Amino acid sequence: MLTLEPELTVEQVARFKARLQEQVRALSAQDVELRARLAAEESVTANTFVAGIEGAMAAEADDEVIALLQHEQTELAAVKQALDRMENGEYGQCTECGDPIGLSRLEVLPEAHLCVGCQDMLEHRQGR
Ligand SMILES: [Zn+2]
Incomplete structure (x- = not known):
């Protein structure tokens, strides 16, 4: 490589660390919220006899929350791995x-x- 990027400074790494830690907090909060939504929706589906279109809509809402939850967990894993690499000096x-x-x-x-x-x-x- 001809254009060698300068190493990150201690200050830059510290700044990214703060951002990543903030992301962990935000994603963890989102995780809690999504799980609560999923639990609430499940109980609606399970406790009432929702038939036909209402039942289908409830199932779709579940799918949406599950998709959001999966996205959030992928994101959270990536952020945590970045923090791990920071610990190891590989960030x-x-x-x-x-x-x-x-x-x-x-x-x-x-x-x-x-x-x-x-x-x-x-x-x-x-x-x-
Ligand atoms: Zn590469």
Whole structure:
């Protein structure tokens, strides 16, 4: 690589850490809320005889909450892994090729674990 990105400074890492910890808090709160919604919806479906269209709507709402919950858990796992990498002093390096991920990318996506090149390749492999 010709354009070598400078290493992240201690201050920059500390700033990303604060952002990631904030994300953990927000996602955990979302997790609690979504689980409560799911529990409430389940009890509606289970405790009342909802037939036909109402039953179908309840099931759809469940699917939506489950999708949100899955998204939130994927996000939370990524954020926690980023914090783990920070602990190990590996934060900001691509887990695939070891290149610096780059400050501008981390500003947008502090939990990123791949550089732009590896991310592109991964998405290409997945056919996105
Ligand atoms: Zn890479």
